[in-house]
Amino acid sequence: MQELWKLVTSPRHLIVFEAAARLGSFTRAADEMNVQQPAVSAAIKQLEASLGVPLFRRSHRRVSLTNAGARLYADVSRAFGEILESALAVRQRSLNDHVTLSTSSAFSVYWIMPRLRDLHARHPNIDLRLQSSDREPDIDAESISLAIRRGTGDWPDCHSELIATEEIYPVASPRVMASAVNLATVPNLLHEKLIHLEEPIRERPGWQQWFAHFGVTGRPPAAGLRLNDYALVLQAAIAGEGFAFGWNHLTGPLIDQGLLAGKRDWTWTTGEGFYLVWSRNIPLTENAVLVRDWLLS
Numbered sequence: 001m002q003e004l005w006k007l008v009t010s011p012r013h014l015i016v017f018e019a020a021a022r023l024g025s026f027t028r029a030a031d032e033m034n035v036q037q038p039a040v041s042a043a044i045k046q047l048e049a050s051l052g053v054p055l056f057r058r059s060h061r062r063v064s065l066t067n068a069g070a071r072l073y074a075d076v077s078r079a080f081g082e083i084l085e086s087a088l089a090v091r092q093r094s095l096n097d098h099v100t101l102s103t104s105s106a107f108s109v110y111w112i113m114p115r116l117r118d119l120h121a122r123h124p125n126i127d128l129r130l131q132s133s134d135r136e137p138d139i140d141a142e143s144i145s146l147a148i149r150r151g152t153g154d155w156p157d158c159h160s161e162l163i164a165t166e167e168i169y170p171v172a173s174p175r176v177m178a179s180a181v182n183l184a185t186v187p188n189l190l191h192e193k194l195i196h197l198e199e200p201i202r203e204r205p206g207w208q209q210w211f212a213h214f215g216v217t218g219r220p221p222a223a224g225l226r227l228n229d230y231a232l233v234l235q236a237a238i239a240g241e242g243f244a245f246g247w248n249h250l251t252g253p254l255i256d257q258g259l260l261a262g263k264r265d266w267t268w269t270t271g272e273g274f275y276l277v278w279s280r281n282i283p284l285t286e287n288a289v290l291v292r293d294w295l296l297s
Helices: 002-008 011-023 027-034 037-051 067-095 105-122 173-179 186-191 207-213 230-238 248-256 286-296
Strands: 056-059 062-065 099-103 129-130 146-151 158-171 243-249 268-279
Touching: 002 011, 011 027, 011 037, 011 099, 027 037, 067 230, 099 105, 099 286, 105 230, 105 248, 105 286, 129 207, 146 158, 146 286, 158 173, 158 230, 158 248, 158 286, 186 207, 230 243, 230 248, 230 286, 243 248, 268 286
Parallel strands: 099 129, 099 146
Antiparallel strands: 056 062, 146 268, 158 243, 158 268
8 A cells, every 4th residue: 555655646646537537538527526627637647747657648628548547547447436336335334224133043033033022112213124044144245234143253354242152952842851761861862853953054063063072972863854944943843843952042931931841951062152243344333233232231
């Protein structure tokens, strides 16, 4: 950047050059920029002097680009177009009243939904838009205000605050849990019907890793129902289809309501967690700050 500054002396000169090259006229560039024509001519001359090469051929009432000018214009116009697109996206995000929260469908259904009444009571004018995804979105490129990510909290492009530590234990409907044969030890769970989560993109641990944590290796988990969405996994468990992987921050309330039963003494604390994240590059809107603070409270 320092070398560029020395070459062009002022970013304004590049803006003036782009307008004159695009319009093919110093006068029309002056009209577009609401300045006098001599100011445009002077800026172009300064840019040519700093670069040491003529950028325009001057003739009566019109100008045309030299080869050097055409080369510079091609790159400058493309760069300015990208800057304009980014600036408009940032500006639009700051003008939007709504707040976009990207989560998994299960987090939306079992964590956000039961708390929405409280959010509306505290901030009745906030337009919260839940966006479910089976992958970790690019929050800057997709104009997402807030998102939930699983990990250790270390993302160079995001600020992060812990929502819940990752604690996993088996859950099932109370009927299935009561009828299970001899769950005195972890290996005996291999004889029960298991429900498997197989997400296509987002990385999640499975039964194999859970059993390995308790020293049960060498035998694959029993075959069972396989689903690609955790909200469906929990619905299947509630319906009595078998034992599911229970993430405590989602299944704890379902256990308290009597919809599920859990083997909490078989909890695996993985060392990871579920984090609320937001961009380091784009400031949050006022409403997004309110939603962030509400989520963290």
